[in-house]
Amino acid sequence: MTLGELASRLGCTLEGPADAEITGVAGMDEASPTELTFLSNPKYRRKLRTTRAAAIIVDKEVQAPERALLRTENPYLVYAKALEIFHPPHHPAAAIHPTALIAPGVKLGRNPSIGPYVVIEEGVEIGDD
Incomplete structure (x- = not known):
């Protein structure tokens, strides 16, 4: 799924390349160059420089030049929605x-x-x- 498609599905404002391919979601330390991560707690802002993630879900205040960002009011909630997109709940057959x-x-x-x-x-x- 492209970053542009994902931003649209999640209702976020995209700052970055809409055609970047996103293959999943992960934490800031574990994310690969094709994965999405998030920042909701300011104490982890320093990780914006070191994460390998393709894009980062952030609030409206975070500044991260040269990073692809998905801006939202509630990064934690949007990350949970992204998890559901990439890992839909399994419902076993009756x-x-x-x-x-x-x-x-x-x-x-x-x-x-x-x-x-x-x-x-x-x-x-x-x-x-």
């Missing part, structure tokens, strides 16, 4: 694995997902989905 042991009288809601070798004892109620 199924009961054949090796699962379910005691008589267990109450199962609609569309449960019960994995291999799960043991569910008497008196348990599992909700929907």
Whole structure:
């Protein structure tokens, strides 16, 4: 995904090359030259000079010449949204694995997902989905 596309999806103001390819998200110390990171705590501002990240999510006050920036009111929230874009939540299919042991009288809601070798004892109620 390009940095321009990502800025649009996240509702940020982009300062930098819109065509830069972004492949994921990481912390400031771990980010590669194709990853996005963020700065929300001022005590980590010094890391703006050393991070290898392709772009950094920052608030409106941060100055970082020669860095690609995504500006927003809430960098932490926008970083969480970026995480969901690159790592969408996994929703297992509704199924009961054949090796699962379910005691008589267990109450199962609609569309449960019960994995291999799960043991569910008497008196348990599992909700929907």
